[in-house]
Amino acid sequence: MAQEASSSTSSKTISLKTGDGEIFEIEASAAKQMKTVQRLIDDLGDDITIPLHNVFSKELPKIIEYYKKDITGEITKDFEAEFVKDLNDDEVKVLFLAANYLDANKLFEFLSQNIADRLESKSVEYVRKYFGVENDFTPEEESKLREERAWSFRGIKEDE
């Protein structure tokens, strides 16, 4: 009797453990899309629960949801719009960092663009806060810079 190939990935699931101790299952073919996960599987084997110290139970299900859709080829613009619709800017940032850590390229590119779209019309203050960047210009320097490129401030609400 022919033996089932032990490397068949069609129905195999991998267990992932988040930094806060929760365990989630993901199909092996979806795990392949996250290079960090795949590297850990290559090192530790696919029967072990893979530890993901820097990803937490809030984000991982969402990422799994994305790649579940990806392996069936169902990612559309509508799906992506729906995917981020209810996330606020900080939540998207967390997801973006997780996608980076997991080396999940497709999700990473999508979220890069989504964050850019969210920040496009934001004020300088908002973007500073968002990235935790300190303003190291003097008030005089900053006011000169703003004046020189006043046209780029047109239509931008300063308190948003």
Next chain:
Amino acid sequence: MRNNIAKGGNSMEMKILYLPHELIIQILLRLPVKSLIRFKCICKSWFSLISDPRFAKTHFELTTAHTDRILFITSTPEIRSIDLEASLNDDSAFTSPNLNFLLPRSYSDLEIKGSCRGFIVLCCSSNIYLWNPSTGVHKQIPLPPFGSNLDANYFFGFGYDHSKDDYLVVSMCDDPNSATFLSHLEFFSLRANTWKEIECTTSTHFPYMNACDDPRVGCLFNGAIYWMAFRHDISRNVIVGFDLMERKLLDLQFPDDFDHEPTNCGLWVYGEFLSLWAIDYYENDTVEIWVMKEYKVNSSWAKTLVLSIDDIPTQYFSPLCSTKSGDIIETDGVTGLVKYNNKGQLLEHRSYCNNASISEVALYSESLLSLPDANEQA
């Protein structure tokens, strides 16, 4: 591997998550020019990053679809830049780039002679400038040795050589010191910072003359600049192109059943195709639009659109560009712009001046790109 610090599994308290520099760049590369220019004010390292020519190049080349705008200069003088994709009547997003680097004067003798990768070529009072309206970067370039009389230049164009990351200004003109017709082909390389003449290898001089009564701006398409020309050696009108990489001339033919005088025609880019428009005032009162369906295949010219002159508000037709959805935008020849859909139906007509007229119009891309040794401003 790029590791970040994502502390806090407690979702109640959202501490500031600091993105590493290389991740911030990934986001910045996807922002439009206007936002990036504004974000130069965020802090010194962002100012440096966004001003870095390598960032500008990566940013420009990452976007396959650039944000294109239309710049026009009125006789008031006023300079206005509008979003190509917006309604002509939408005034919320127009900008007014300034040309303060030019000596104060009316812009009546200012001409736009080309546009490429965010730079516009301006000729004003016998001077040539390259200017990026988005950043204010500008550079004056010397006049061509033979073609120093810019009015006598009949082939003039501007383009980019990908293979050398170089910008070229091209000029072909009649020799001012000769009684008989002798043409000189010269180009200016930004990197070499000098004009150079190209010798004709097949005869003593190139056989091309302007096919129109008035000098026309070259049409930049697929790495070459095209003009309508008359070849006096074969007594035929051709479309002559200057290949920016090979730095050589090449010929394309007009369509076979194309029965129009070049003076009533023009070259432009329609969507992804090199295109010819022609106004027939005499027989049919129509405007025809032809496209070269397969680039460099002369037999692939096809007439794709015919408009009735009666459907054109000012009976003047000079298309500039097409939008993402295939609408055609053109100048009305006096004070404004007109938009048609891809079936030739009039969509919008907007006049931008009251007691003035539009003297120059050009299509350009938004870019942060700079030129070697240019004067940085934004």
